[in-house]
Each structure stands twice: as C-alpha cells, then as structure tokens.
Amino acid sequence: MTVVAVPGSKSVTARALFLAAAAEGETVLRRPLLSDDTDGFAEGLVRLGYAVERSADAWRITGRPEGPAVDRAEVYCRDAATAARFLPALAAAGHGSFRFDASAQMRRRPVAPLTDALRSLGVDLRHEEAEGRLPLTVLADGIKGGAIELDASLSSQFLTALLLTGPLTAEGLRIHVTGIVSVPYVEITLAMMRRFGARVTREGDVFTVAPGGYRATDYAIEPDASTASYFFAAAALTGRSATVPGLGADALQGDLRFVEVLRTMGARVEIGHDATTVTGTGRLGGLTVAMRDISDTMPTLAAIAPFADGPVRIEDVYNTRVKECDRLEACARNLRSQGVRVETGRDWIEIHPGTPAPVEIACHGDHRIAMSFAVAGLRTPGTTFDDPGCVKKTFPGFHEFFAGVRQEWGV
Ligand SMILES: O=C(O)C1=C[C@@H](OP(=O)(O)O)[C@@H](O)[C@H](O)C1
C-alpha cells in the first residue's frame, strides 16, 4: 500500500479565499493548495485590497464584509476560471471600479451568463472586447439583491459565483436555475457557505440565499480529488495500490466518485472514514459512463481507456470543450496520434482497446491533459510532453511527485 498525500483542493481553496475575504474577522486556511490558480486568486484579493498573509501551510485572511479596500484595481486572473468568475462577483458587492483580465484561453472561455445575471441585478459592468468575455470592468456600487434566472449549463461556476455573493447583498438572492452541469461543485459551495455562517437553501431548481454576511472561521482544506484521480488511475493500470488520506466518505468533492468508475472497470476500491484506496486487480474492463458531474476526470479515463479490454464510451461531457482547451478534441487527437481508434460526437468520446505508441503529447497548455497522459505513460514508455510545465495550474511539482510514487511502486 502506497500512501499518496496529494495537495489541497483547488476548488475548496478558491471558495475558502472568497469566503474568508467576505467574512467578518480573521480566517485561517490550513493546507491550502499552492498552485498557479490559487496563487492567482490570492493575488487578486490582494489587488482588491484584502490582507492575505501566507506561509507554506496556513493562510490568514482579514475579511471585509463591506467589500474591496481600494476603489480602483486591475486583477489578472491568469488561467483560473474560479478567479475570473468568482472575483468579479465579489467586487460587484463592493464600491469602485475593478477591471478583470486573464490569459488568452481564459479570455475565450464564457462568462456571459454570470455577467448578464449581475447586470439584471443592477450591476454596471462593461466588456472591453467581446460581449460575455474578459476583459471586463465592474463599476460596483453594492448589490440590492432580488430574483434572477440563470443558465449554468456551460459552467456551474456562474451559479457558485452568485451564491457566494448572495449573503453580501442587501436583500438576498433567489436564483432560478434553468440548466446546470457539474452539480457536485455547487454542493461544495453550499456546504462551505454554511460553514462560514450563511443561510442558503435549495428547493429543486431554486436557490435562496439570505442576506447577513459570513463569519470567519478556522478551515482545513481537503486534498484535491481531481488530482487524486491520477494516482487512483495509475494504481488501477499497474496492479498497484494507492491510498489517499484526507479523502473519505465525508469528502466534499464529487470528483472522488471517479473511483466508482474504476471499480466498475475492475479495480478494488475501499472508501474509508478518512481515506480512499484503489488497488489494481489486473483487470480493466470497458464501460459506458456519463461524466457530466465529474468531467475534470474525463481526461484521466480517456488516457487510460485503450488499456481496457473493451470500448470506453464517455458521455455527457460537452462542457469539457470550454475548459483550459477543448478537452474532448485534445484527448481524441492525442489518442489518435498514439494509433488508438477513437470516435467523438458533440458531447461524447468512444475509445477502443489498443496499444498506444510512444509519442509527444500535445498538452494544449492544459494541466489535466499532461497529468492524464503521464499516467497512461506508465504503460507506454517513451511518452513525452510538449509543455510539461502546464501542470503548475493545480500541481506545480506533479512530475517529480509522480516519479516518487513510480519509484515506490517499482514501475
Ligand atoms: O467550481 C469549481 O471549483 C469548478 C467547477 C467545474 O467547472 P464547471 O462548472 O465549469 O464544469 C470544474 O471543472 C472546475 O475545475 C472547478
């Protein structure tokens, strides 16, 4: 049994930073993720005038329920959609002129459903180039609140941004959701808002957030379940065993459900109180699986799929086309360049059994493509990457860490 202590959750760290900034008092975040996305998020808060004190294993944030401490700021969100979508909503609840920009890829990713919703709440918001894209400037003067409709079928992050902002509005929010993906991420949002003292309820498609702000707390960030998927998949692929401590039956993150996919394929899975173990059994079967709820783990499955003994068909993953790259296309192209038979449709990919050839993987600047094909590389010696450093988005030391696990396994 190999214990794999993966870094903190990106999604939990980003939400915790938002909540800490919005809360009354000083919050301590323990074991936050140290990566480009979360560094960019924290840096964004500093630009907005929040006090963020960082040491390696704890960050201290002094909250400002009234909003940013400056009345003008420029925030660069890098490649992080959490920052690009959550921070403009936080700023909108304050007072001042706040400009948000991001990487070329993040500029291409949609924000329109969020910015339209903020506008319908009376927020003055200007797009600089294309409507519904970054860069944008929020001319903030507080949010009164009220009832809105929201289409979150391209990204749940639009809903999370509005939910997080709800307690900062004068009268609260009532959000009627007309479409949604990545639902487990909304559940993380609701659970964490409650931990910071907010009152929020869900009845079917309607979310109701009471005004009243947040209270600071001492918060431990759980390990990242999407990152854990690489080590679980690697164990399943090589007949080894990986135990990830800190991710058990009570984990907040839906991506831990990826182990159920591996279980269906033949791996042995034990979900304990505070740890999860996956053990490869030498058998990896094909399957058809809908991954709408856990689509960050789609590339993990796609990359190892050729080693299954039957086709692997992944459905309901349209939104993977609007991530760090078009992931459906990037997975298909890399697999084809390895000589694997692959078919794709608008929101699905089907991968046939094969023997992938060692090639240079085109990462498209996407950490998940790099990490997923590194796992598959366990069975394809000679695999290389055009941009191995792109893993910094969520796991800067991934390659060295993975090499350490391989050494322990002797693979
Ligand atoms: O809210 C979050 O922290 C996230 C939500 C998901 O995005 P979508 O809702 O856009 O699918 C996920 O893919 C992303 O990595 C993180």
Ligand SMILES: C=C(OP(=O)(O)O)C(=O)O
């Ligand atoms: C999609 C991702 O990131 P984000 O949307 O937060 O930029 C991811 O980390 O896989």
